[in-house]
Amino acid sequence: xxxxxxxxxxxxxxxxxxxxxxxxxxxxxxxxxxxxxxxxxxxxxxxxxxxxxxxxxxxxxxxxxxxxxxxxxxxxxxxxxxxxxxxxxxxxxxxxxxxxxxxxxxxxxxxxxxxxxxxxxxxxxxxxxxxxxxxxxxxxxxxxxxxxxxxxxxxxxxxxxxxxxxxxxxxxxxxxxxxxxxxxxxxxxxxxxxxxxxxxxxxxxxxxxxxxxxxxxxxxxxxxxxxxxxxxxxxxxxxxxxxxxxxxxxxxxxxxxxxxxxxxxxxxxxxxxxxxxxxxxxxxxxxxxxxxxxxxxxxxxxxxxxxxxxxxxxxxxxxxxxxxxxxxxxxxxxxxxxxxxxxxxxxxxxxxxxxxxxxxxxxxxxxxxxxxxxxxxxxx
Amino acid sequence: xxxxxxxxxxxxxxxxxxxxxxxxxxxxxxxxxxxxxxxxxxxxxxxxxxxxxxxxxxxxxxxxxxxxxxxxxxxxxxxxxxxxxxxxxxxxxxxxxxxxxxxxxxxxxxxxxxxxxxxxxxxxxxxxxxxxxxxxxxxxxxxxxxxxxxxxxxxxxxxxxxxxxxxxxxxxxxxxxxxxxxxxxxxxxxxxxxxxxxxxxxxxxxxxxxxxxxxxxxxxxxxxxxxxxxxxxxxxxxxxxxxxxxxxxxxxxxxxxxxxxxxxxxxxxxxxxxxxxxxxxxxxxxxxxxxxxxxxxxxxxxxxxxxxxxxxxxxxxxxxxxxxxxxxxxxxxxxxxxxxxxxxxxxxxxxxxxxxxxxxxxxxxxxxxxxxxxxxxxxx
Numbered sequence: 230x231x232x233x234x235x236x237x238x239x240x241x242x243x244x245x246x247x248x249x250x251x252x253x254x255x256x257x258x259x260x261x262x263x264x265x266x267x268x269x270x271x272x273x274x275x276x277x278x279x280x281x282x283x284x285x286x287x288x289x290x291x292x293x294x295x296x297x298x299x300x301x302x303x304x305x306x307x308x309x310x311x312x313x314x315x316x317x318x319x320x321x322x323x324x325x326x327x328x329x330x331x332x333x334x335x336x337x338x339x340x341x342x343x344x345x346x347x348x349x350x351x352x353x354x355x356x357x358x359x360x361x362x363x364x365x366x367x368x369x370x371x372x373x374x375x376x377x378x379x380x381x382x383x384x385x386x387x388x389x390x391x392x393x394x395x396x397x398x399x400x401x402x403x404x405x406x407x408x409x410x411x412x413x414x415x416x417x418x419x420x421x422x423x424x425x426x427x428x429x430x431x432x433x434x435x436x437x438x439x440x441x442x443x444x445x446x447x448x449x450x451x452x453x454x455x456x457x458x459x460x461x462x463x464x465x466x467x468x469x470x471x472x473x474x475x476x477x478x479x480x481x482x483x484x485x486x487x488x489x490x491x492x493x494x495x496x497x498x499x500x501x502x503x504x505x506x507x508x509x510x511x512x513x514x515x516x517x518x519x520x521x522x523x524x525x526x527x528x529x530x531x532x533x534x535x536x537x538x539x540x541x542x543x544x545x546x547x548x549x550x551x552x553x554x555x556x557x558x559x560x561x562x563x564x565x566x567x568x569x570x571x572x573x574x575x576x577x578x579x580x581x582x583x584x585x586x587x588x589x590x591x592x593x594x595x596x597x598x599x600x601x602x603x604x605x606x607x608x609x
Numbered sequence: 610x611x612x613x614x615x616x617x618x619x620x621x622x623x624x625x626x627x628x629x630x631x632x633x634x635x636x637x638x639x640x641x642x643x644x645x646x647x648x649x650x651x652x653x654x655x656x657x658x659x660x661x662x663x664x665x666x667x668x669x670x671x672x673x674x675x676x677x678x679x680x681x682x683x684x685x686x687x688x689x690x691x692x693x694x695x696x697x698x699x700x701x702x703x704x705x706x707x708x709x710x711x712x713x714x715x716x717x718x719x720x721x722x723x724x725x726x727x728x729x730x731x732x733x734x735x736x737x738x739x740x741x742x743x744x745x746x747x748x749x750x751x752x753x754x755x756x757x758x759x760x761x762x763x764x765x766x767x768x769x770x771x772x773x774x775x776x777x778x779x780x781x782x783x784x785x786x787x788x789x790x791x792x793x794x795x796x797x798x799x800x801x802x803x804x805x806x807x808x809x810x811x812x813x814x815x816x817x818x819x820x821x822x823x824x825x826x827x828x829x830x831x832x833x834x835x836x837x838x839x840x841x842x843x844x845x846x847x848x849x850x851x852x853x854x855x856x857x858x859x860x861x862x863x864x865x866x867x868x869x870x871x872x873x874x875x876x877x878x879x880x881x882x883x884x885x886x887x888x889x890x891x892x893x894x895x896x897x898x899x900x901x902x903x904x905x906x907x908x909x910x911x912x913x914x915x916x917x918x919x920x921x922x923x924x925x926x927x928x929x930x931x932x933x934x935x936x937x938x939x940x941x942x943x944x945x946x947x948x949x950x951x952x953x954x955x956x957x958x959x960x961x962x963x964x965x966x967x968x969x970x971x972x973x974x975x976x977x978x979x980x981x982x983x984x985x986x987x988x989x
């Protein structure tokens with residue numbers, strides 16, 4: 230049995246305060262992973278910016294880096310950490326989600342998936358072994374298992390057979406990553422593997438799968454296939470029934486989630502890791518997060534507002550600039566406007582997690598959760 | 610006679626080392642003004658970035674700020690310095706160049722120009738008084754006179770009548786700005802006025818105009834209507850014949866110029882101020898400046914090049930990132946790539962000026978000029 234790098238520090242109800250020690254440093258959980266799709270955060274955000282806004286860990290996309298520039302070249306150049314100039318942890322996704330959502334002409338077989346690159350249409354095959362090799366080439370801190378993410382509204386029969394195939398793929402992922410980690414020229418020989426629980430909105434499929442993958446003694450466990458079309462209530466219900474069947478001494482990651490309310494609700498149910506494109510994607514549309522809810526900076530009422538996005542916020546946008554100026558930049562489609570909005574939103578998310586950790590440390594997470602839910606009660 | 614804020618510190622041949630003291634601080638010349646069209650530098654460059662890359666003075670566009678957000682609102686919010694959060698000097702152009710190049714349906718009369726906004730097509734009138742009022746509302750450090758910039762290939766008769774009208778406009782600009790500077794609610798009551806010499810490539814028109822505007826005792830003098838279609842040799846010739854007819858105790862500004870070679874050639878002929886969109890525009894196309902000439906980062910040969918854009922460069926891009934990574938970002942159209950390229954190119958331009966100033970201080974400008982000309986001899 231390998232070393233468990235996760236430490237559960239304390240609980241406040243079901244909410245967990247933990248710590249994941251990695252070869253690239255320690256991650257304090259609950260944590261938000263900042264999404265850098267092709268090896269950079271959208272909005273012109275640099276390594277220095279990320280450290281300033283409190284980013285502990287980045288998420289990079291295996292599919293995007295494989296089809297553009299290429300994982301073999303990145304390995305040759307010393308791996309993704311060196312390439313991106315980021316010395317803290319990186320989690321790479323498996324590529325599966327993009328293969329199933331972005332690529333065209335895909336064909337799923339037991340071996341893996343054949344698909345056409347969204348860049349130039351050339352045919353690519355990716356299965357569990359290929360995904361592990363790509364992620365090993367990138368040398369990320371945490372590799373994600375290669376899975377299929379069935380639509381939340383899929384038929385039960387399809388979901389069951391998909392989950393069973395994903396379970397077989399997970400075994401192959403583990404074997405392949407163990408092999409890769411033992412090779413002399415592997416960049417990160419301590420690369421961790423997180424398995425992914427699937428099962429759409431079917432409690433029994435989720436539970437059975439959680440029990441099965443728990444037995445595989447992985448470094449961490451993700452819950453995938455949520456926030457893809459089901460209601461928030463269905464999502465919270467799946468967390469309620471699934472998390473008790475995942476090992477409590479390992480980190481739990483809810484993939485692709487979510488709004489501030491989704492995050493406090495999931496932390497409340499025991500989730501440790503999050504990632505989501507909302508802070509950067511919403512910034513592009515002028516949607517800004519605050520502790521009083523979110524608002525759109527393009528609204529005419531901010532045209533003469535010389536106050537910062539949020540009073541008391543220490544982000545690079547709020548430290549210097551007014552709503553009126555940022556609104557002017559966004560309306561004029563000036564890149565600085567987007568950049569300031571992205572920096573604010575990422576600061577908000579990273580600091581929301583810090584506030585969550587403090588609230589758990591101080592046994593007041595329930596009331597903190599209520600505050601966030603109340604602030605966002607009128608937001609979509 | 611009003612106070613002269615320019616000090617000529619020393620000469621090295623015709624090259625001048627000077628200093629312009631303004632209400633927003635001192636500008637060491639020769640200087641490059643960083644172009645922030647709509648109140649921000651293209652490429653997501655913030656005030657902090659500008660200070661880091663050595664920007665002494667920004668140029669903002671009167672036309673763009675008038676048609677978008679509006680100078681009256683900016684005045685109400687405390688002026689452009691407060692709006693943009695920039696406490697160093699700002700030069701605003703007159704709006705004339707954009708009126709004549711961007712706007713459609715324009716009609717020139719003695720009073721001024723009627724044109725249609727490029728944003729929404731609404732009809733706007735701008736003459737000398739309107740330009741001064743807009744620039745006074747913005748509260749820039751230096752206002753530029755409202756001029757017509759005739760095409761370099763215009764007929765002599767047209768150029769002569771255009772220059773004479775621009776001279777009449779200049780008198781009106783001066784009277785209006787004097788009036789505005791005396792009003793109690795003017796933001797910058799010490800706003801300076803630079804006149805603009807025109808005359809296309811006709812020596813005698815340029816010289817006669819230079820003599821006439823010299824007599825008007827302005828705060829500075831610009832040479833406009835160059836780098837708009839004539840050859841480099843014609844441009845240098847116009848500088849050779851015109852600059853001796855401009856006052857030697859005032860700053861001289863060559864508008865919209867240019868390449869590193871253009872800049873050393875113009876400094877050699879006595880120019881103090883420059884502005885140009887090349888560093889940011891070329892960055893968008895992956896064209897990067899170095900002391901060994903310029904190159905395109907998209908070239909395949911940089912795909913595996915882990916060295917910085919220029920060895921020894923202290924810019925935020927070169928300090929951390931490799932050519933291989935920046936090339937990857939530019940190819941993937943990631944905003945961080947553009948931002949790093951813009952920061953590098955602006956650093957290069959601002960530091961080129963610093964090197965020029967040092968060379969003049971040390972009486973070795975002629976050899977520095979030769980180095981730059983030689984490095985760029987094979988560049989277009």
